[in-house]
Amino acid sequence: MAVTIDDIAKAAGVSRATVSRVLNDSGYVKDETRKKVLKAIKELNYTPSAIARSLSKKKTNTIGVVVPEINNPFFGEIIKGVNQVADEHxxxxxxxxxxxxxxxxxxxLKLLKEQRIQGILITPTSTDSDYNSEYLWTIENLGIPVVLIDGHVKYSNFNGVFIDHIKGAYDAVKTLIDEGHEKIAIITGRMDSRPAKERLAGYKKALKMHNIPIREEYIFYGDYTHEKAYKITKEILKMKDRPTAIFVSSNMMVLGCIKAFDEENIQIPKDMAIIGFDKVEVLNIIGMNISFINGPTIEMGKTAMNMLIDILQSGKTTETEIKTIKLLPQLVLKGSEKFIE
Structure with a gap:
């Protein structure tokens, strides 16, 4: 049976309120009485409840982190960065x-508010078409600082840390063009998300800058899942005038492409070149060299956590001036971008 404050009070011969003052280091307690309470705590092997302490202090030493895909390595690395800074503080x-x-x-969001956390880091899953009055009211009335991580909340303004998706996509497609590709397809993410829109914009920008016509039949609309990318890749491989390269807008969709290539005996880059957005660690492990745009995910997590800590230390629950930071992605070439005639 768990030891309670009442058990400690009985053992020390003091009131429950006195034990509470000792545990929370609040209010005056005689040294002799404090020693009795601490002795009872030690003898009974009592561990104070963090939740109980937070209720008395009206806040916790806890931050909420909300992500849409915990199984996606992209978010795993963001959480790693967040956790590193959280541990330091x-x-x-x-x-x-x-x-x-x-x-x-x-x-x-409602659960985290009930837990009396200090702030929230969130990558919103909500899309332009998903927002409703209850959602907007909830996130805008949390009463605690909110920092966005590479995601946006339509109709609202929050501090946030983002990747320059346009630059990342532009660099990928420019590299394919420099290698000699002119027939370049794209598999987008969900087009109701800003990152997907910006990556498509970067793709189009690269083609326009190099005077290559934008062919609508080479633009395929995905949903960030490997299942959808698998089906799309099958369609691409059946095209009469099929592209020589594909820019894939997410790491999970790259896996779907690879599966389709394998089933159709397509060799990379001999039969089809490919560059993805965000790395796929499992491909590195098995020695499959796929070029990718590397989003600074760990740095993003660290930056977002530091931003939230700065807000907390300022004592403001909301910011009069919204601060956003845009981090630059890096192109990592491993040979899958090559053009082989």
């Missing part, structure tokens, strides 16, 4: 995974 994390479900995200 003795902060705890509560992690919520929404599975890209707006209702789950709404539930997570």
């Amino acid at each position: 003795n902060l705890n994390l509560i992690l919520c995974n929404t599975d890209e479900d707006v209702d789950k995200e709404l539930k997570a």
